[in-house]
Amino acid sequence: MLLKIGELASRSGLTVRTLHHYDELGLLAPSARSEAGYRLYNRNDVARLHRILALRQLGLSLAEVATTLASEGEALPGLIARQLQALNLQISQAVRLRDRLSNLQDTLQQAQQGGLEPELADWLATLELMTMYDKYFSSDEQAELQRRKNDPVVAEAQLSWPVLIAEVKQLMAAACPVDEPRVLQAAQRWSDLVRQFTGGKPDLMVKSAQMMLQESGVQAQTGIDPAMMAYMAAALAEQRLAIYARYLNPAEMQKLRSSYGKNGLAWLPLIARVRALMHAAAAADSAQVQAACAEWEQLTQAFAGVDPGTRQKMWLALQQEPQRLARTGVDQALLAFVRAAGVDAVC
Numbered sequence: 001m002l003l004k005i006g007e008l009a010s011r012s013g014l015t016v017r018t019l020h021h022y023d024e025l026g027l028l029a030p031s032a033r034s035e036a037g038y039r040l041y042n043r044n045d046v047a048r049l050h051r052i053l054a055l056r057q058l059g060l061s062l063a064e065v066a067t068t069l070a071s072e073g074e075a076l077p078g079l080i081a082r083q084l085q086a087l088n089l090q091i092s093q094a095v096r097l098r099d100r101l102s103n104l105q106d107t108l109q110q111a112q113q114g115g116l117e118p119e120l121a122d123w124l125a126t127l128e129l130m131t132m133y134d135k136y137f138s139s140d141e142q143a144e145l146q147r148r149k150n151d152p153v154v155a156e157a158q159l160s161w162p163v164l165i166a167e168v169k170q171l172m173a174a175a176c177p178v179d180e181p182r183v184l185q186a187a188q189r190w191s192d193l194v195r196q197f198t199g200g201k202p203d204l205m206v207k208s209a210q211m212m213l214q215e216s217g218v219q220a221q222t223g224i225d226p227a228m229m230a231y232m233a234a235a236l237a238e239q240r241l242a243i244y245a246r247y248l249n250p251a252e253m254q255k256l257r258s259s260y261g262k263n264g265l266a267w268l269p270l271i272a273r274v275r276a277l278m279h280a281a282a283a284a285d286s287a288q289v290q291a292a293c294a295e296w297e298q299l300t301q302a303f304a305g306v307d308p309g310t311r312q313k314m315w316l317a318l319q320q321e322p323q324r325l326a327r328t329g330v331d332q333a334l335l336a337f338v339r340a341a342g343v344d345a346v347c
Helices: 004-014 016-025 043-057 062-070 076-113 122-135 139-150 152-158 160-172 181-198 203-214 216-222 226-244 250-260 264-279 287-304 307-321 332-340
Strands: 038-039
Touching: 004 038, 004 043, 004 264, 038 043, 043 062, 076 139, 122 139, 122 203, 122 332, 139 152, 139 181, 139 203, 160 226, 181 203, 181 226, 181 264, 203 216, 203 226, 216 307, 226 250, 226 307, 250 287, 250 307, 264 287, 264 332, 287 307
Parallel strands: none
Antiparallel strands: none
16 A cells, blocks of 8 residues: 555644655655656555654654664664753753752742842842852752751851851951961861751862852852961861871971961862762773872872871871861772872871
8 A cells, every 4th residue: 555645644643845854855765656756655664754753752853863764773772872861961951940940039038028129139149159059069969958958957057157257257367376276166167067068978078168269259259268268277277186196296296287287278179089080980090090199199298298107197097086087078988099099198
């Protein structure tokens, strides 16, 4: 049985123009023509049309359909995988858009409850901050941060940030030493707030610090700048030195104290890079891992020197007192990854 083009169009739900287009592209050529020159389609042609329509429903372009048909289906698994990847990306983008709209709605409602109408600048600042989050955090990480933000206990604790930031500014203006009790107490509160916001997860801690360090927009909104971060990092380093003091002799501690914490902010991008390599299961002997670990060794030598005895004592401290690693973005898994690359890792 042969079908004329009008009959095939009617039964398939397509237009005659579409079937003409498929013929012009070489996707579906009629197997025969009538004496009058009309296109005639047989059973095999109808089956091919069904395949074309099925592939189109998967989201494939006409060019991809042609490639798939020409390869007799061999390219189909790869094409479907790409379509799934594209669909997952669209879903992820839709979820992010939904979250942004939800955040903006919350901002508007909070302002209206306070009898205020948000200024355009406030809206733009909120959108800018959301865009910055996309640069540093995956969709899953953003969802985790949002869940923590919605936790009443965490939300209430985060309200104390402005007071703490103002206090740290005063301490800095007064040139208070980082080992002064008031500074150490402020650094501890700072660390606790970061831990609450990130759930103590090293990846989130490092990425949050990176965003704060590198994005002027975030600094403008929060009042936290690199100088303040360095000040708090130095104070937290003082707390960690107290742990090392239980393992090192006075001469070793004197040398360590003279340089420890001075490169605190230099560690952040390195830790982030090494964590990314670890999550990607990069080989220990790969060029990227070796380069990152060489930088790790360079920073380590700057404060710990090269004496193997001192290094061993510091490693013992890291093993026996895990609180030494708390809030640093470094954990035992990361240290093991660096040591596997040939670096006697301490921090």
